Amino acid sequence: MSQWIRRGRLHRPLGVLGGFLLAMALFSSAMAQEPTTDETVADLVAALDSAWLLIAGFLVFFMQAGFAMLTAGFVRAKNTANILMKNMIDACVGGLAFWAVGWGLAYGASDSSSGFIGMGNFFLNDFEDYAGWFFQFAFAAAAATIVAGSLAERLKFSAYLIYTVVITAVIYPIVVHWAWDANGWLTAFKEDPADLVMANGYVDFAGSGVVHMVGGFAGLVGAIFLGPRKGKFGPGKRVNAIPGHNIAIGSLGMFILWFGWYGFNPGSTLALTGGGAALAAKVAVTTTLAATSGGVAAVLASKLITGRYDPGLTINGVLGGLVGITAGCATVDPWAAVVIGGIGALVMYGGVVLLDRVGIDDPVGAFPVHGCAGAWGVIAVGLFSTEAGMAAAGYAEPSKYGLLVGGGAEQLVMQFLGLGSIMAWVVVTAGILFAAIKYTIGMRVPEQEEDRGLDLMEHGLDSYPDFGPTGPGIFSAANGN
Amino acid sequence: MSQWIRRGRLHRPLGVLGGFLLAMALFSSAMAQEPTTDETVADLVAALDSAWLLIAGFLVFFMQAGFAMLTAGFVRAKNTANILMKNMIDACVGGLAFWAVGWGLAYGASDSSSGFIGMGNFFLNDFEDYAGWFFQFAFAAAAATIVAGSLAERLKFSAYLIYTVVITAVIYPIVVHWAWDANGWLTAFKEDPADLVMANGYVDFAGSGVVHMVGGFAGLVGAIFLGPRKGKFGPGKRVNAIPGHNIAIGSLGMFILWFGWYGFNPGSTLALTGGGAALAAKVAVTTTLAATSGGVAAVLASKLITGRYDPGLTINGVLGGLVGITAGCATVDPWAAVVIGGIGALVMYGGVVLLDRVGIDDPVGAFPVHGCAGAWGVIAVGLFSTEAGMAAAGYAEPSKYGLLVGGGAEQLVMQFLGLGSIMAWVVVTAGILFAAIKYTIGMRVPEQEEDRGLDLMEHGLDSYPDFGPTGPGIFSAANGN
Amino acid sequence: MSQWIRRGRLHRPLGVLGGFLLAMALFSSAMAQEPTTDETVADLVAALDSAWLLIAGFLVFFMQAGFAMLTAGFVRAKNTANILMKNMIDACVGGLAFWAVGWGLAYGASDSSSGFIGMGNFFLNDFEDYAGWFFQFAFAAAAATIVAGSLAERLKFSAYLIYTVVITAVIYPIVVHWAWDANGWLTAFKEDPADLVMANGYVDFAGSGVVHMVGGFAGLVGAIFLGPRKGKFGPGKRVNAIPGHNIAIGSLGMFILWFGWYGFNPGSTLALTGGGAALAAKVAVTTTLAATSGGVAAVLASKLITGRYDPGLTINGVLGGLVGITAGCATVDPWAAVVIGGIGALVMYGGVVLLDRVGIDDPVGAFPVHGCAGAWGVIAVGLFSTEAGMAAAGYAEPSKYGLLVGGGAEQLVMQFLGLGSIMAWVVVTAGILFAAIKYTIGMRVPEQEEDRGLDLMEHGLDSYPDFGPTGPGIFSAANGN
Amino acid sequence: MKRIDAIIRPSRLTFVREALEELGYGGITVSEVKGHGKQRGVTEQWRGREYKVEYLSKAWILVVVNDADLTKVVDAIADNARTGEIGDGKIFVSDVLDVIRVRTNERGPAAV
Amino acid sequence: MKRIDAIIRPSRLTFVREALEELGYGGITVSEVKGHGKQRGVTEQWRGREYKVEYLSKAWILVVVNDADLTKVVDAIADNARTGEIGDGKIFVSDVLDVIRVRTNERGPAAV
Amino acid sequence: MKRIDAIIRPSRLTFVREALEELGYGGITVSEVKGHGKQRGVTEQWRGREYKVEYLSKAWILVVVNDADLTKVVDAIADNARTGEIGDGKIFVSDVLDVIRVRTNERGPAAV
Numbered sequence A, B, C: 001m002s003q004w005i006r007r008g009r010l011h012r013p014l015g016v017l018g019g020f021l022l023a024m025a026l027f028s029s030a031m032a033q034e035p036t037t038d039e040t041v042a043d044l045v046a047a048l049d050s051a052w053l054l055i056a057g058f059l060v061f062f063m064q065a066g067f068a069m070l071t072a073g074f075v076r077a078k079n080t081a082n083i084l085m086k087n088m089i090d091a092c093v094g095g096l097a098f099w100a101v102g103w104g105l106a107y108g109a110s111d112s113s114s115g116f117i118g119m120g121n122f123f124l125n126d127f128e129d130y131a132g133w134f135f136q137f138a139f140a141a142a143a144a145t146i147v148a149g150s151l152a153e154r155l156k157f158s159a160y161l162i163y164t165v166v167i168t169a170v171i172y173p174i175v176v177h178w179a180w181d182a183n184g185w186l187t188a189f190k191e192d193p194a195d196l197v198m199a200n201g202y203v204d205f206a207g208s209g210v211v212h213m214v215g216g217f218a219g220l221v222g223a224i225f226l227g228p229r230k231g232k233f234g235p236g237k238r239v240n241a242i243p244g245h246n247i248a249i250g251s252l253g254m255f256i257l258w259f260g261w262y263g264f265n266p267g268s269t270l271a272l273t274g275g276g277a278a279l280a281a282k283v284a285v286t287t288t289l290a291a292t293s294g295g296v297a298a299v300l301a302s303k304l305i306t307g308r309y310d311p312g313l314t315i316n317g318v319l320g321g322l323v324g325i326t327a328g329c330a331t332v333d334p335w336a337a338v339v340i341g342g343i344g345a346l347v348m349y350g351g352v353v354l355l356d357r358v359g360i361d362d363p364v365g366a367f368p369v370h371g372c373a374g375a376w377g378v379i380a381v382g383l384f385s386t387e388a389g390m391a392a393a394g395y396a397e398p399s400k401y402g403l404l405v406g407g408g409a410e411q412l413v414m415q416f417l418g419l420g421s422i423m424a425w426v427v428v429t430a431g432i433l434f435a436a437i438k439y440t441i442g443m444r445v446p447e448q449e450e451d452r453g454l455d456l457m458e459h460g461l462d463s464y465p466d467f468g469p470t471g472p473g474i475f476s477a478a479n480g481n
Numbered sequence D, E, F: 001m002k003r004i005d006a007i008i009r010p011s012r013l014t015f016v017r018e019a020l021e022e023l024g025y026g027g028i029t030v031s032e033v034k035g036h037g038k039q040r041g042v043t044e045q046w047r048g049r050e051y052k053v054e055y056l057s058k059a060w061i062l063v064v065v066n067d068a069d070l071t072k073v074v075d076a077i078a079d080n081a082r083t084g085e086i087g088d089g090k091i092f093v094s095d096v097l098d099v100i101r102v103r104t105n106e107r108g109p110a111a112v
């Protein structure tokens, strides 16, 4: 097919269609090998589906920028570079780990019969579905990045490097295998519906559970092992607020994440042809409505409860709505997306209050947003999915659907099974992981470093050296003014 | 079609094309229901067009981030969170309002015979064109967001919540119905050309008038009712400058907007097939040239007039160029885009000067950019559109085209009719809206709150608590360093 | 074809597929001119390929925002607006220059037989490949923007305006002609393989050499003529660090650039059909792996050498990896991308150290990143390209491929020829350009202006007026709090 | 020579400066400080949780004057800084032994 | 009346303020300053190259008290600011001739 | 003991600090302040409209020394801060009654 491509490089001014026809003519005469219409159509189908995965993957990747800005905005100025480094290195280390091991455990060809773990295609060996790999890499990086937020402002960089490898290489991919590989034990994608564990299998279209709950619960476990930031919980039952240093970049992060979610959810159709486009369009709408409803629910709830329109909660509310709809975005109706998003935001709010009450410190609210709203999203599938939605999204047993829309309880039970399995897996493995780190190299920076800020100690940097109060400002020799 | 989709989930390492062929084979044997080539081609056409709308819609949505950064950068630090909240909540409230009511009034199925207002499909009822809805939602959110800039730094949040609902639910959608629905009285999309109100009808390809003028004029009316910020106009005729607090995020906002504009304008072909792609490519070029020419015109004008290369004006100049080309992007030649963009920037500049002169305070220049350059864009269609451009863009009466390129005055008169109608509608309805708010709950925050900043009073927040002069900095208990 | 498009505007609630079928029916009966399947397929191919170029071009354009944030974050607060203005005006002036002249010299139709320079299609005359122009414009703007980083914090704005025109209008387009136009003397895209200068010709898939080296070396030459910033090199051999003022927007810039690179590299397939999609997917993977490996290499190297995980180097490391893979992204295997990216980052690091040693001041590291890693990328093609990779990417002589994977030295020699030619061209022309500027209007701002910051003197602005130490803060009259 | 340290509301600074300038005392040094007095801090919130910011922004003014001008200057500051609300601030007067104008190396009252 | 200028660690500020408040001295003005003393600055790096930041953040406290309260207040500050490590800072005491409460125009000890 | 408050150009700060260090006076406290003197502010602009920024950045230096060192230190500051252009700033000297070193609770001249 190489001759088709070379054409593209001939930047002659022919106009696109003219160029195509000329090129076709050229090559067909030169090579006497003109593709038939059916071949061209098959190529078109493959190209369009592949392009969709790539473009969606680009957007999902861009969520890294969103996470970076969000978490950076929500921590103190003295820990800005540290959390940014963690976000940057997440994508990097995560990419290499997912390349070497992660994909192989998630989707590797020589599946274990148990459905527990994939095996094969490590280092992209014997493998050609590059678009698929790329799309999944972007998801893996997201899962790992979520964790960093819960552990911000006190975690050692070396400890971080270790856990992020384990999460992207092992913990997350195995959940993917369970839920999204055709051989996974929880999966809804069995070739023979009789093989489904129950109902439609575990339905989690874009990963409220597979991605967000994994990140959120791993973060929770890490935060417990790590302990709260110095000064977060005062003497007695006093809880201190530690405000983020830059609400502007925090909001920007929210917008970038929302934007990237349009790759995350609609992209999870994995194809545009064969009805994928119509499904993706519906998913774009449910995603939008859940986000908007999450934002509105959070801003109103904060006004009612605190008397003020709270920006931090609004940002997290939008994200709670998005996380909540991620599992059911393809199978619920738009009105249900409004409900799910709104409740997602309230669940997130509840999570924030709960963590404060039990004395766990999650600086950016990663667990409330991704863990709590993620769990809600998984459950919501069993409550709101319609029969038509299940069918249109390609699930094999559409007669089992949402409890609240008349589909009986079976799918809901299935969702709880999936929820429980993922939660148990993550809590146990992350527990072992963080315990191992804590009792060997240690998780936490020294107290003096926490006081002074991780930026200086780990990275030798002041993130804003020209502004007070942390930097040299006009007092730097090189500033010469 | 569900079986086609499920294939996508089977993440086996087959390579894309191989996977497709195998899947086709699999399903065709399993289901004995292989789609014919013609069906596959029809599906491809639908999928590609739908994907274009979605992707373009994603970009348009992302403009929310651009507006947020632009306006945040152009206000003072003490009002940062407030304007960001308004941007965030615009998208949220606007989305719900457009879902519930807005779409129905714009494109609702049971059209009134008058062409004044649509009716039906409220709450997305009886409705499946999700990609279309999504794309239009993103436009509606943009229109609402523009207004927030004009009213920044002094508008009550509650007043804002009300007007934003009315604009996205009613004021904007009705203009859309007039101009873009096939039944609208101004529309250029009549099935029977004989039904056109005049010439090609009102030609506004991507919405210089429908979106930008609506936002810009609503903002102007609001700014008049609201009055200037304290300190903006000194004793006598003195006009004070109130510099924005962060030119870095302001520039970022401009770049994001420009990027999003590639969804706004090229996406307005609404399809890629049937010539849409070639048209979209041309639109991308005219959009680019107008933006660049707007930037250059503004930077040179500012240098000539003020003696310095003014960043705020340059940013607004690029945007003025973009707004200016939005109506004519499909129907004018590239050289004309250069002219239109440059004049758009100068018109914007004139608007800035004019507002100062008449004592209206528009902190971010939303009216000069969207209102003035938007009106210019509508007029420019009647001056520069070519016959070939009108035909290629699908307008029914290409023999009526731009005055300056030999097409007579009829289209220009039509453009003025559209311009006047939209302006009158917006000024009257926005006038009623803001008057109603002003004389009931009130529009303006108390003076003391304006002094201290809206962030603290409305949101309990300091946007940059670790930096002087507005926050606790090192003096916060939790900062412990 | 206009009737096809108009359909798009009929926002009736039919569902996409239904709408399409109805529309087809409508028009076919109305016009008795239904396109045949083959015509529809040809249209689809053209539309899909064109859309790919556009979308990829949007992403490449968005890199402007990345460059803006990266360089702004890496300079001092007092020069923020100045570098942002340079980035904004780059895109603007560059767009006009590329429209007027640049494209014509790069791809102009009436080629000189020498293969040295294109001629024709100035001002987009007689020209319809709008998607191609747009994509190339975005590349040209990137090349110009790279230069601004090397010259930051001391270059006069007027000098900048002149050089940016010359680079986008002349210096860069001629390199493009050599390497990417079918008539260029270095090109790998000869219709007749016998015309290739050697081996596959100069293989530089997405422009490590054509774009990045051009920008990087022009920046180097400029930095030499301009001299270091005051205070950068102390008495004796002392080298001072001048820290960037905002690592948060610097990191954001990196993420935006990485995101945009998915347009830059995968988009360089220039088509999706005919195998383009599969190639693009592979390119997305190699691009990803090189970026991740670059980030990891840089962070580990900085830890080993300086004892701390250095954020500035990590950011530049990711970029070094990306620049390094840009030439070979289509022709090397994923494992090789990991190697190339890692070495790209180390080469970048070496470049940073080298510049300090020889006393050249490049504030943001544009030469180390784009010049050094760019050169490495060109060479890496001759080391790692596989035979299958060469064939799949459409190169005509796949039997000549990477030295280290068994393809002999011929392609490597060819790459050095390309490298040397580009370097020589840029150094000579940029040398003449900057010498001409220096000895006429002058390149450098007065010392007092450099001390006080270019923002104030050139732009009359304080970029952060509400924060110390550079601005009025609470002391501004209009601040009234 | 006397040194006047005044802690006032930032929003009154412009008026105070203009008043001093009218009196002919252009030399003045100011800075932003945080104050805590009878007027207490504000309650802020972050993600729904309230916290107390104990300090409020104040402007600190340093003016050194010759003895003869002390009363005039102190009165000008006090009168222009006054709003009558809690939080108006205080003025502290102390003695200065010597003043040096750096540019000229002048000393004493002439350098003020 | 006496003026107390204390340069202390920012992290001790809360304790000092609370101690003063317990003693009944609410009026206090603070600012961030940079200090350079026995305790030296820190080494930072930028893109791999180290540089010295010569100053450390310190909190400056200004409290004006009546003569009778001087010892109590100085001791409260010193005791609550002390960590025993290098960098604890210093307290300077000087004389104040007059104090004016802006709001009421009261003068002298009553205005403190 | 004497207190020296110097208001100088920020760009001269490094030289002043180095000079003091050579003299053996490491203890110094600095802050950024805004000054308004003979040298007037700058004109900035925002979206084409000019406005006056009345203050310029200055560095404020506080050094407390024993009486014997006063002249040496004042001269060192003045000489190293001087550029001869308008805006060089001023130095104010006043009396200090007591100095307390927080770390050790030493008092008086020994604590300086």
Ligand SMILES: Nc1ncnc2c1ncn2[C@@H]1O[C@H](COP(=O)(O)OP(=O)(O)O)[C@@H](O)[C@H]1O
Residues within 6 Å of the ligand: D007, D034, D035, D036, D037, D038, D039, D040, D056, D058, D085, D086, D087, D088, D089, D090, E026, E027, E028, E029, E030, E062, E063, E064, E065, E101, E102, E103, E112
């Ligand atoms: N004894 C004092 N020492 C130092 N600063 C003081 C003192 N008393 C008041 N201040 C400063 O003056 C500011 C205003 O004091 P406050 O008691 O609120 O004003 P008012 O006297 O008008 O009620 C305080 O925020 C603080 O900065």
Ligand SMILES: Nc1ncnc2c1ncn2[C@@H]1O[C@H](COP(=O)(O)OP(=O)(O)O)[C@@H](O)[C@H]1O
Residues within 6 Å of the ligand: E007, E034, E035, E036, E037, E038, E039, E040, E056, E058, E085, E086, E087, E088, E089, E090, F026, F027, F028, F029, F030, F062, F063, F064, F065, F101, F102, F103, F112
């Ligand atoms: N003579 C002085 N004049 C002004 N400020 C001083 C003086 N000595 C110390 N300081 C301030 O006190 C701070 C602490 O001084 P340092 O010598 O580090 O503390 P310690 O005495 O506890 O060792 C310094 O950073 C500086 O701000």
Ligand SMILES: Nc1ncnc2c1ncn2[C@@H]1O[C@H](COP(=O)(O)OP(=O)(O)O)[C@@H](O)[C@H]1O
Residues within 6 Å of the ligand: D026, D027, D028, D029, D030, D062, D063, D064, D065, D101, D102, D103, D112, F007, F034, F035, F036, F037, F038, F039, F040, F056, F058, F085, F086, F087, F088, F089, F090
């Ligand atoms: N009388 C004064 N009281 C307080 N600060 C002063 C006084 N005179 C000058 N200053 C400070 O010194 C700085 C320099 O003063 P200026 O008159 O510009 O310098 P010069 O005396 O060298 O001409 C001013 O910006 C101000 O901060």
